[in-house]
Amino acid sequence: MIYRAAAAFALAAIVWQLPASPVGAQERLTREALSGADYVRGRLAFQQRCSACHTLAEDALHLAGPNLWEVIGRTAGTREEFSYSETLREAEFAWTPDRVDDWLANPDSYLPGNTMLIPEPVPDRDRLPMISFMMLETGGADWPRPEIDIAALETPRGESPAERFPSFWNHLMHNTTRYRWVDDQQEFVFDAYYNKDGSVTSSMEGVDGFWHIDERDFFCYALQGLPIRPNYFVQCFPVAAMAIPRFSEQLWQSPMYGGAVLYGGILPGRPTDDAETAAPE
Structure with missing residues (x-):
């Protein structure tokens, strides 16, 4: 799931558009339902949809989105050392399982003006x-973690990346990654092509790179x-976060140094070896 940095929304509009939570309203996600949920399915869903932007463990780093330790019960937009949108900082509600459920169903309609981008x-x-799963891993559950051999869920490391992560591999190695860089002086778009030999080529002359897992x-x-200055950047994200193939010019965004923002997306296909690969307009 990917966090856009800063967008403002008036407090009056926020209060007016927030879903009503009447005093005494019956919770939907009861303790019984949550404690009996499928841990493995929840873990996989988080890895595929959220882990590129959020960490769970206590004292873990913020990524594009905030660390989620003890998020249940905390007032929205108050995690220290993270730059939330004004919309979240002024929302004035505490996260409950039901609120998280509504949020994940559609962040834009739940809280218009927030800056979390999910495909x-x-x-x-x-x-x-x-x-x-999130409650168990962030100190928000009062029931025990199920006894599951997590190691047995992992793909054997002796296999190649193509064998371990076939969906990710095919998606990245056979399609075009579209980037858009925006800072206070310029904006430009270029395409990158991740190759099976560990190299990265580009539609922009003079731009290249490398990758590894x-x-x-x-x-x-x-x-x-x-x-740009410096003329390079380095990024890392969990492979599981791209396990579900999606196409769009904007699937994620990352805050960069100097206040710049890097937007990224995946477009279907890529130029053939003999095709012209001019930078996109």
């Missing part, structure tokens, strides 16, 4: 197990030769 709403079938199963890459 698609989390499906009904995944939200209950994912919220249960580290021991944490994070996909890390570096691009250099860009018309």
